Amino acid sequence: MTTPRFLGIHARPGKLLGWALAALPFLLALGLYLWASDIRHRDNPNDKLLPTPAQMVDAAGRMAFEQDRRTGTYPMARDTISSLKRLLTGVALAASAGLLLGLNMGLFPGMGATLSPFVTFLSMIPPLAILPILFISFGVDELAKVMLIFIGLFPLIARDMQLAVRKLPGEQITKALTLGASQLELAYRIVLPQILPRLIETVRLSLGAAWLFLIAAEAIAADDGLGYRIFLVRRYLAMDIILPYVLWITLIGYLMDLALRYSLQWAFPWYGGNDDE
Amino acid sequence: MTASLDNGLIVEDVYKAYGSKVVLDNLDLRVRNGEFCTLVGPSGCGKSTLLRLILGEEQPSAGRIILNGETLGPPNARRGIVFQRYSLFPHLSVIDNVSLGLRLGGRPGSERIPARESRAEAMQYLERMRLAEHAGKYPHQLSGGMQQRVAIAQSLIMKPEILLMDEPFGALDPDTREDMQLFLLELWEQKQMTLFFVTHDLEEAAFLGTRILVLSQYYTDDRGNGDGVNRGAKIVADHQLPRSPFGTGVKFSPEFGDLIAQIREEGFNPAYLQHARDFNLKHPDAFQTLTELELRG
Numbered sequence: 001m002t003t004p005r006f007l008g009i010h011a012r013p014g015k016l017l018g019w020a021l022a023a024l025p026f027l028l029a030l031g032l033y034l035w036a037s038d039i040r041h042r043d044n045p046n047d048k049l050l051p052t053p054a055q056m057v058d059a060a061g062r063m064a065f066e067q068d069r070r071t072g073t074y075p076m077a078r079d080t081i082s083s084l085k086r087l088l089t090g091v092a093l094a095a096s097a098g099l100l101l102g103l104n105m106g107l108f109p110g111m112g113a114t115l116s117p118f119v120t121f122l123s124m125i126p127p128l129a130i131l132p133i134l135f136i137s138f139g140v141d142e143l144a145k146v147m148l149i150f151i152g153l154f155p156l157i158a159r160d161m162q163l164a165v166r167k168l169p170g171e172q173i174t175k176a177l178t179l180g181a182s183q184l185e186l187a188y189r190i191v192l193p194q195i196l197p198r199l200i201e202t203v204r205l206s207l208g209a210a211w212l213f214l215i216a217a218e219a220i221a222a223d224d225g226l227g228y229r230i231f232l233v234r235r236y237l238a239m240d241i242i243l244p245y246v247l248w249i250t251l252i253g254y255l256m257d258l259a260l261r262y263s264l265q266w267a268f269p270w271y272g273g274n275d276d277e
Numbered sequence: 278m279t280a281s282l283d284n285g286l287i288v289e290d291v292y293k294a295y296g297s298k299v300v301l302d303n304l305d306l307r308v309r310n311g312e313f314c315t316l317v318g319p320s321g322c323g324k325s326t327l328l329r330l331i332l333g334e335e336q337p338s339a340g341r342i343i344l345n346g347e348t349l350g351p352p353n354a355r356r357g358i359v360f361q362r363y364s365l366f367p368h369l370s371v372i373d374n375v376s377l378g379l380r381l382g383g384r385p386g387s388e389r390i391p392a393r394e395s396r397a398e399a400m401q402y403l404e405r406m407r408l409a410e411h412a413g414k415y416p417h418q419l420s421g422g423m424q425q426r427v428a429i430a431q432s433l434i435m436k437p438e439i440l441l442m443d444e445p446f447g448a449l450d451p452d453t454r455e456d457m458q459l460f461l462l463e464l465w466e467q468k469q470m471t472l473f474f475v476t477h478d479l480e481e482a483a484f485l486g487t488r489i490l491v492l493s494q495y496y497t498d499d500r501g502n503g504d505g506v507n508r509g510a511k512i513v514a515d516h517q518l519p520r521s522p523f524g525t526g527v528k529f530s531p532e533f534g535d536l537i538a539q540i541r542e543e544g545f546n547p548a549y550l551q552h553a554r555d556f557n558l559k560h561p562d563a564f565q566t567l568t569e570l571e572l573r574g
Binding site: 169170171172174175176177178179180181182185189190193194268269270271 | 352356358368417
């Protein structure tokens with residue numbers, strides 16, 4: 001019997017077919033869009049809902065390469081830099097706080113007993129529901145947006161880090177103590193380095209939520225940012241700007257994910273090695 | 278009664294119970310420094326519990342455990358441990374695993390050792406373990422036997438007063454296991470260290486040890502066998518062994534086979550219930566104090 005190429009659990013698509021299969025849904029979606037856009041434009045050459053690729057390239061080019069006459073900046077670059085600043089600050093703060101909190105909650109039973117129920121409770125609050133509170137207490141500037149991302153992410157990261165600590169074999173803790181480790185050394189020299197790769201994985205998974213919080217905050221109160229621009233031009237039904245912006249955000253998110261994945265392999269070559277024991 | 282041995286390990290009147298289940302029942306034990314002491318017993322008899330008590334991971338419900346004159350508390354650098362698995366830190370290279378103890382607290386009572394010296398010393402240990410060429414690798418890149426040798430080096434570099442081993446070769450294939458047994462004997466001969474080695478493999482215990490302890494719940498005493506009697510394990514036999522000559526040939530000698538058969542009867546046969554006063558405790562360091570309930574008149 002030959003190995004099937006596509007059907008069933010024994011299928012081995014191979015490299016070339018694998019690429020082709022991966023490209024297929026993308027091409028289908030693109031084709032569907034072009035077809036629908038074409039139909040609408042035949043009907044009404046001024047259609048704004050489904051712009052043609054040429055219109056989008058034109059609009060995106062204007063956003064990217066033409067100076068804003070009022071501010072003298074390039075809108076797309078300015079939006080991107082502002083958004084990334086907020087996103088990275090929020091994620092970095094949430095990751096550091098989550099790491100430290102989760103490490104201590106997981107390793108020291110007293111800290112766990114004190115903080116674990118509270119953090120679990122916090123993680124159940126829908127961050128968008130408290131967005132008005134954040135704008136009132138932190139103002140409509142950068143701080144409120146960063147805080148939304150922080151509050152949305154850190155309880156999750158802390159809980160995940162706590163689980164990662166508890167999953168370490170108890171033998172390791174004992175072994176470290178027999179090697180003369182103090183409790184602080186145990187926490188920061190034995191446990192911390194071992195949960196760092198898991199932190200990177202958790203951050204990778206949280207990036208989608210971070211973008212959601214960022215766009216939501218920018219949509220409500222901002223004067224630049226990718227989310228701000230999308231919600232601004234929405235008033236003019238400028239789909240020729242919105243769609244390239246969405247693709248741009250997706251590309252940035254994808255590249256961030258890729259960068260984190262490679263940094264994981266590069267910085268922690270030992271990680272995952274235990275699985276094949 | 279207080280044991281009349283100043284140095285070494287003393288376990289005296291130790292009980293360990295989890296809820297209403299008694300695991301270790303009025304246990305007495307003395308191990309002299311330099312002894313290679315092996316501990317066997319049926320599964321679930323409390324071998325690992327006794328090891329965890331000596332290690333300090335758990336505290337006895339009653340009784341005391343003394344090492345070289347000082348009562349033992351939570352795990353520290355006085356005791357070394359090699360587990361069956363997870364003894365090594367996966368995020369550190371082999372050399373960093375071995376030198377870790379020197380870089381953390383350092384040996385008890387010694388000055389902190391500079392990084393270069395601790396590395397050089399770790400390298401010496403690796404050479405003795407015949408692992409020098411693997412110094413830069415991570416633990417997961419080594420075979421099971423090599424990992425255990427690294428784990429032994431990692432413990433020995435601290436010069437612990439006693440090295441505890443909990444089924445250290447239990448996860449290895451038979452050939453590697455025999456290599457490791459010979460390797461450990463050689464190491465013990467060189468360093469004259471105190472070893473407390475727990476295994477479920479009788480042959481391994483009899484081959485390696487200078488003394489073999491049999492821990493078992495299969496015995497009786499004057500408490501009778503009524504409903505209220507909740508008996509835990511005791512040391513039911515304590516054999517002094519001739520120092521094994523190098524080579525595994527001894528495993529096929531008739532004396533070796535007889536000893537194994539005897540231990541199997543003493544400790545592993547649920548139908549063979551010796552009275553506590555008749556235990557085979559002829560080893561010069563053996564002692565046992567029975568309560569009045571256990572031994573009436």
